[in-house]
Structure formats: structure tokens, C-alpha cells
Amino acid sequence: MDTIFAQATATGRAGVSVIRVSGPQAFDIASVFCDLPDVGRTGLRAVRGCDGALIDRAVVLCFENGASFTGERVVEFQVHGGLATVARLLSELSAQKGCRLAGPGEFTRRALENGQLDLNQVEALSDLIDAETESQRQQAIRVLDGSFGDAGERWRGKLLRAVALLEASIDFSDEEIPDDLSIEVIQLVEETHASISAILERSTVAAKIRTGFTVAIIGAPNVGKSTLLNSIVGRQAAITSDVAGTTRDVIECRVDLQGLAVSFLDTAGLRDSKDEIEKLGISKAYEMADVADIRVFLIEEEGEPLPITMRDGDIVRLNKGDERGFDFEAISGKTGQGVSELLNLIAERLAVKTPTDVVAIRERQITGLRSAESFLARVLALVQSDPLPFELASQELYFALSELDFVFGRIDIESVLDEIFSSFCLGK
């Protein structure tokens, strides 16, 4: 196995940059440049190149096998983050034998291969690095700290036990196996099914946290939708004018709303139009309104009929509040009247939807869990039959397990046999 090195912090000028060296030779190679501190301790060291000239004074840390991010021996140099300083140390490292520059993501790949992280955690790590808002960060950290993996382990443990019970009833039927094992099987499968269903339900929202919620501003032409959008995002994102039908396409602006990623959509005013381009914009507005998590309706008069049926969570406001005098239900993009109250209300309504428990985030995870859920539903239907079709129920359970394998890694027959032999005294 090669020893690899790379800058672990972002490239560019910075106060401090971290250069990581990982691999079986990490200690040997790093000690060319300075005396290494003991494992687990930090040391301020004069880092010198092969010619003995001082490169920088750096904080140096060493990690032993199994105790580092990659799972290998690791040395980290925390140098001053000047471009030249980093470049010099990297070039010194690349001159060392048995040492090469790491490829993109190679530290993480080694962490995966050495079992420091599982696939879900690797994905969560990338989510964590990409997290822009507080709720994205919380969600990623819940997967990264292993909560998602723990849920997977619990499901697999239960299903493994259920398979083992069915298989014991099949393969050791002429031995002393209790008759009522199916009760435990049903219980195990029901619990797992319910738990997976719950996570899936939460996960639809979780995906939104990752990609962002959408709030569509809907209303007739020239009610002030674009002015409201501009006020929300604090810049001239949409062109505004007194001419009805100014906004033709959907304009999307992404904001961090109290820790939630939210895209506000300004849409074309809804009316019957002869203009082909405007008509396209209007139909797109209907489409976006349909998929949006919350719609804000701007209206001219109280009680006027809405162009789209209201859904739970939707919000209605009177437009051009600056021209109406004080009205609690009125809002003005121009003066900002009522805007912060509106944003608070939106944040409050989205926060209710935000799961605080562990969720599946990635499409890969959700697809796998959905299939597993449907196979488990079939098991639950089968175990109601009399006589119980053991081999079919077991087959469906294996299908479910193999879907979970897709998400969490594999289980094989030896694990099933281990469970059987530790549960029953076999051998007549």
C-alpha cells in the first residue's frame, strides 16, 4: 500500500493549511522533515526540507493505525497557509520514495476500505462538507455519527433472526424446534416494517432539507410578486414594472431561512393570455405551484377567489400594503411591511415538517428501503396463510435483506446459520 499525501484544507491563501500524510510509511517519511511528536500529542516543530533549510514552523500531529481518519498511520502538518509554503512542503513530500500525491477522495476511500467509515457515512461526510444550512448540517451529522447505520443494524438483526427462525423450521423440522416460532417472526417483521416505513416518511422531507424547500409566490399579474421576491432576497432579482405580465419565466432565489435552505419562486401572473410566451410562463407557474411546499398567494381584495385551491400550510396576503395603511394581513415588498412576519411564518411551517430523528437522505438509500418495505409487506401477508408457506416467506425476507444489503452492506448464509445454532440445540 502506497503512502499518500495531499493538502487537506481548501487550496488558496489561508491562515493555516493542513497537509496530511497517510499510509504505512507516514511516520518514516514525515520524520525526514522534523522530529515527530508522540502519537496523540501535538508538537510545534521546525519543518526543514532535505537541504536542511527551514520551510516553516508547524504544528505536527501523529495518529496510529486504526486511530486516524483513514485508519492508517497519519501525520498532519499544520503550516502557515501561504501558497508558496504549502507548495514547497508538497514538493518535498513528492520527492520522497514510496510516497505520492493522493487522488481526489482517496483519503476517504481508504477510510471506507479500512472500515473507518461505511458507505452511508462517506456519503454523509460529503453532505456535511457541502452543508450550507444548520438543518443540512444536523441531518448529515446524524448519518455520519452512525445513527442511520445503527438503524440498519437493528433492522438487519431482526430480519436475520426472522430468517433464522424460518430456516430452522425448514431445515431442522425433524428435530426439537418449537412450533410457535411464527409468532416471533411476525413480530420481528412487523417492527422492522413499521420502522422502515417511518424513516421513509421522514425521508421525503429530509431530501428537501438537502436539496431545499420551495415556496412559490402566486397571484394575478401586477400584484407585486416580483417586488416581494426582491424584498425577501434583498436584491433586484426579478425585474419589476407597472406593466402586467413582466415576469414570464419562473425566477428562483435560494435563501438560508433560519437554517433551512429555501428556494423562493417568483412566477408569472395567472391570467388568460393570448401571448404564446406568456402562456408558457403561466402553465409553468401552475406546475411550480403544484410541487411547491408552501404557496404564498398575493391578492388584491379580501375574499377574492384564488386561482388554485389552497392546501394546508399555504399563506394568503393582501398586496401593496404600503397603499392600504395598516392592515395585519397586508404586505408590501416596496416598504418591507409584513415581510419579516411572513418569513417567520414560513420558517415556522417548514420547521414543523423537519425531522429531528434519523433519516435516509440519498436516492440510493431511499430506493433500497422502499423495496425492502414492499418485500416485508409481502412477508406479512404470507405469514397470515395457513399452513404458513415457510419457503416463500423466507424467500421474500431474503429479497428484503438483499435490498438492505444494497444500502448497508452484505449478510450471508453463515450469519443465518450462526443465529440458528446459537438459538437451538440441534442434532438428534
Next chain:
Amino acid sequence: MKHFDVVIVGGGHAGCEALHAVCRYGLRAALVTLDQSKVGVMSCNPAIGGLGKGHLVREIDALDGIIGTAADLSGIQFRLLNRSKGPAVQGPRTQSDRKLYLQAIQALLAKQDYILIEGEAADLMSSGGAVTGVRLADGSEILAHTVILTAGTFMRGVIHIGDKRVSAGRMGEKAADVLSQKMESLGAVFGRLKTGTPPRLNGDTIDWRQLELQPADFDPVMLSFLSKGPTVRQVSCGITHTNSQTHDIIRENIDKSAMYGGHIEGIGPRYCPSIEDKITRFADKSSHQVFLEPEGLTTNCVYPNGISSSLPQDVQEAYVRSIVGLENVEIQQPGYAIEYDFLNPQGLSSDLESSLMGGLFLAGQINGTTGYEEAAAQGLVAAIGVAKRLKGVSPITFDRSTSYIGVMIDDLITRGATEPYRMFTSRAEFRLKLRADNADQRLTEQGYTSGLVSESRFGAYREKMTHLDECRALLSSMAVSPNQARKAGIDLGLDGRRRSGHELLSIPGVTVSNLSSLAPGLADCDAESLVQAAREALYVTYIERQGRDIDALARDLSVKIPKSFHYVGVPGLSSELISKLNAARPESLGAAKNIEGVTPAALTAVLLSIKSKGLKNTG
């Protein structure tokens, strides 16, 4: 001096099946055995078949092997296990008369042309890395192009009874220690396994009146596709139980047991524990079932299944007599544990050819398995391997998706054995397709093409298939409306969809008799074929779904890993995986996939590496 095509060492179940198969291929064969009267002997429990094992027997039988026929000729208690469960998990089994079984095997072998040589194989001769024959302990040499070694438990076999140890292959039979040493000098690395037998009881001294009896099936199911019914009288087994007194006696004397006294290092099977093991590991169970199985019609010897032991003889007597019905029983032969050498089967080819020398094939317990059926199946596989090597016969494909034999071979050569390996139906992931009832449909035609299956069996098989095809055609021609189905007693939603006979039969609870009023032609169909068609219908949707898995597996399997492939240097393989892959040397990606710890990512890495090397070679 005569030069043989193949010498088979060992006349147990692997050796007999191998011998019979090489003879069917028309090869010049010799059998070397320590004692010709013991050829085909059942050294442990006199029973053939069961779950997984019955499937193996049917597969061997489908290829014209002898274990099924011999079991049927000697069967004294036929029972179809899991009769109340689905056909995929039903396993035919019989108790055999030990003497009749041995006679049947010897009679079946006598119809073949081979030379029997009595003696101890002491050395393998070779030249240029290929085997050239076997040297016996008396110095005589038998020249052969290939050797099938089926040494069973004889390689450095040691029998333990309490603290007594005797070197032996079976009770009263000499062990083969010299061969073990010779093979070690060739670089063979042996492991140790153990297994055990219970004391044998004098049936005349058992009080049968106190015992619950388990009779044979009223409607016996045979092991061989060609057998019509039992040929000898059927008997019942007795059932009794150990009790707290039994357990106390064993607990008090546990340190006198060879196993618990530290005399045994070999690993025993978890599914066939000694009574000492049962009581220690499941201390909360106050009683264990014991089956009292008659060993034959003309002997009073009874095999008490479930209480194998390596305790001293006096303790065995005490605990056996504490059991209901056995108060005055006389022990004819004490139980014992036997430890023996086995060779890690990882690294064998899928024909069971050893990497130690070309033309050397290993089959049976030497590969870490246990059981007559597992041994016989390996004997057959090795024989086919020999015929392939010497005559280039068309091979028979044994893989995980088409046979239990394929499952076993794949398990052995890719995972090795960490305890004596026994077949279970749960090992077969394509279990719904690999049924005992269709072993002939899966294998007989291939066997015929290969030259292994006789004209008469193939004729019978073709006749069965003709009937079956008639039934299938009739069933698929049916178009039954939900209304019609309801009238025939099949509860269907009125969805207006017409269904074929297969679709109706796949509904749980629907049987052939429900269909008789819906398709009058069914009355003229062969009854057995109709039942078979119904079995197929039951699983058809599952098998289709699994078909996708099989296709995926086949695609993986099709990518061969070159023998000279270097795992070191493949990017992304951990050193642990590299050492596992180097130990197992899987022949294909499909085989690599089954090695513990091999992840999809690792497989992709290997695949990419194979492909990039291939490009370099052609470029």
C-alpha cells in the same frame, strides 16, 4: 504392469460413487481399499437423505449414481421430511438396513468392470508435477493417469473414548497415517476436524412398550427416480428423552469426556453436537430427544440418534440407563469421538482437482465435509473431472443456480470448511428452483450427453418429460374466468381476467383437484406429471424474479479470473482482501463474490483490472 486410467483410494461413499461413475465412462479403474468387505459400509447413522441431503441424493441419481438405488433397496423406514411444507423444502429420507445397504452397493459395483486391490495407499507417485500412481504400504506400485483420493476419516484418524486414544480410521480399522505424512511433504496443509457417534445398543434389551413410536410413511417416497416402492419390510423408530438425571450424570463426569478434558483439538459440527455439548451449551434445557433407530431387519443393533459421546464407557452406560426405556439396556459398542485430518478445500478446482499435483482429485471427508450424501456427490464430481481430463467428455455444469452439488462445490472451494460441512436447503439461495422433484429435469440430459447416464434411464426420463409437457400444454391452454373459477371452488376476485391453469395453481391452496371440472382433459393426464406441473406453478413467480438474480450471477460467473492474476497492485483492494483472494484463488468473479468480505467495490476493481490487462495483451 497394468496401467490404469484412474485409481480410487478408499471404498466409502465418495469412493464407491466415483468408481461407479468412472466405469460408466468406460475408464480403466482400480479401487484401493484397506478391507474389501467394508466397501460401501455405513460407518455412522444408517440413514440416507433428509433436507438438503435428499436433494443431493436425487441429483446423484439423476446422473445414474448408485446411492439412491442402494438406499431404496435397503430402506426400512421411508419418510418424506417437511411433508406439510412446500415441495421445494421436502426431503426424502430413509433408514437403511446397514447390511442390505452394503450388499446393494457391492452388487451395483459388481456389474461394472474394475480391479479391486486390497492394501494401504502409502504414497502418491508423480512425475513433472502430475500424478503417476499410488504406492502401497507393501511397496507395490499401481500406475495410473489420475488418482481420486477419498480417505474419509482415515488420515491420521484418532478415536477418543474418555481419556483413551486409539489410532484408527473407524472403530476397529487401521488409520492411514503414512499418506498424511507423505502429503504434508508435498506441501499439503492439514486441519483437524472431529465428529462423533453414539453408543450402539442391543435392541432386545430396550423396553419398547414404554416408548413413543415413529412409523414409516404410509405413502413412501423413494430416493431414486427409478424406484417404485420399498422392497423390504418397514419398521418404526422409537422416541425417548434424556432427563435431569441423565444430565446430572454427564455434568458430574464432564471432565472425563475426551472433548471437555482437552484431548481433542479438532472442530466438531454445530448441527451434530455430542450430548456433552448439548448439556453444556444449552444448560437451561432439561431434556433432549433421542431417536432409537434400528440398524436393520436381521440385527438387534439400535442406533440412538442424538446422544453421541466421548465419555468413558462406564459413564456412557450410566447415562444411557437413566433414560426411559433404556433402564436395562446393553451397550454393544461404546460411542466415540474421532479426529481426523482434512485438507482445506479452498484452492481445489471446481472438478475437485488438487493444486498439489495434476491429475490428483480429492473427494469426501478429506475436503472437510460430513455425511454420506455430501461424500457421494463429491465422488461423482471428481469422476466427471477425471473423464473430462482423460477423455474430454462434455462437462456437466454444477453451479449455484442449477444444483445443490453446485452449491456445495462452490461453498467448499471458495469458503473452505471451518466445521464439518453439511448440506442444508438454506445454503441454496435458488432453493425454490432446486427441488428434489426436478433434479432429473436439471441434470439427466446433461449427464446423458456426457456419457454418464444409461439409455434406460434417459428413456424413462424422456417419457416423464413427454407426459409433463402434455400437462403443461393443457394447463397453459386453459382460460378460466373468475366466475368459472368460483364455481370450481377457487376464491377469486371478479376482476374479469381469464387465467391459465398455471396461474390458478400458483394461488395458495389451489390444487389439481380444483381444476378437474375446469379442464376435462386433465383426467387423461398422467397423475404424477400433473402433480409435478402443479409444483412448478406454485413457484413460477418467485423463480422468474430470481431469474434476474441468476442472470446477474451468470454474468459475473462468466468473467474468469486468470490463474496468474495478481491481486497485489489492484487499486482499492485492502491487504486483508488480497490475502483472502490469494488463499481462495476464485476461478471467476462470481466465485470471488462469495468470499467473505469481498465488497461490490472490490469486485469492480478486480473486473477493471482484468479488463485493462486484457486490453494491453491484445494491444
